[in-house]
Amino acid sequence: MDTAFVFPGMGPSRFPEVGRFMVGNPIARRLLRRADEVLGYSVIDRFADADTDYDEAAQVAFLVNCLALAEWARQHLDEEPALCTGASFGQKTVAGFTGALSFEDTVLLTARLARVLDDYFAIQHTDIVTQSFVRVPEDKLEPVLAELTERGEWYEFACHLDAGFHMVNLRESAVDWFVTRLRSVGGLPLYAMRPPMHSSLFTGLHATVRDEILPGFTFADPAVPIVSDQTGELLTTADQVRTLVLDGFVRPVRWPDAVATLRDRLVGKVLVVGQDAMFGRVDCVVRNFEVVAVNPRLAMQPRRQPVPAGR
C-alpha cells in the first residue's frame, strides 16, 4: 500500500500555537530565512503581529510550516509519497512540495495572491461569506436550500468536505436565517468566513490572477502526481497544476472525490502535513486510511536519536 501526503486547507492559526515550531525547528528556520529574503520582511515577526487570521504573513507562515513539516516527515518518519493532494489553500502547498513551483516562487505567489484577494474583496462581493456546517445529511439539506432559494437568496457550494459536511457561499444578511434553519434539523453551523472562497461569481478575481499574477511564474511538471481537490483527477503536467491553482478561485472543493482517487490508487496511509482541524479528520479520510497528523506538535516532540551501527 502506498503513502500519500495531504496538504490541508488553511484554518485560523495563531502565532502562539506554531511559534515554537517556527523558532525551534531547524528546517522551518531555514525555510523562513529563504521566505524572508523573497519577501523583504520577517515573516515570523509580521505573523506574530498579525491582527487577522488570513493576513499575508499568516498565509506565508502556514505555507512554510507545511513545507517544513513535509521535509521533516521525509527525514524523521522516512516517508515518501506516491501521490499528493492539497485542499483549497493546500493547492499552493502541493505545487511547492512537488516542485511544480520553486520554493521561492511558491512563497511569492502566496503573498501576491493574498494581496490580490484583499484588494478584490475590499470592493467586490462585500456581502458574501462562506458558511461551513456539519451534521446535515443530503435529505435534510435539500429542503433548507430550497427554502433559501424561495426566499430569493443566492447560494453556491464552496466546499464539499464529507457526507453532511459542507461550505456554502451566501449573502451575509441571509446567514442568521440559514444557520437557525440548519440547527432546526440538527445541523451544527461552524464559521462564516470572510473573505469568501471558491465561487463561480469570482470571475474578476480569476481573470486578474490569470492575466496579472500567473504570467510571472513558471510551472514545471510535478515530481509526484497530484490529485485535484476539485475533480479528483490525477495531475501530472505543469499546465494542469497551474490550472488547479487558478481555478481554485471559481471551482468548489470536492474533497470526497480527491479521497476516492487516493483510495482507488491503493493508498493505505496518508500523512496530513500541516496544522489541520478538518481535512484529515473527516470520516471519509479516517475510515479509509491510516492517518498520521504531521503537525508542529508532533515535530516538536522529543525523538529518540538513532543508535549508530556497531553499538
Added chain:
Amino acid sequence: MTDPQFEEILRGHLPFLPADEPLTPDTNLTDHGLDSLGIVDLLTALEGQYGVAFVDDALTRETFETVGSLWSVLNGLRPAAV
C-alpha cells in the same frame, strides 16, 4: 453535579485535560482541546448515551463553552423523569 457517564464521555473529547485534573462547571472546553470536529463526535456520543437529539438552540456555540453549559443543555433535553 454531572454523572459518571457524562464525565467519561467528555474527558474522552478533551485531549488537553490532564487525567488528574477535576472537571468543574467552569472548565472551559475549547481550552482543553474541544474543537469543531470534536464537538461533532461529542454530540454523537451524548445523543447515543442519553437518547436525546441536539437541535435548535442546543446547537449554539454557548452550549459548548464550559462543562456547566453543556451539562445544563443536556439536562434540558432529557425527559424530566430521568
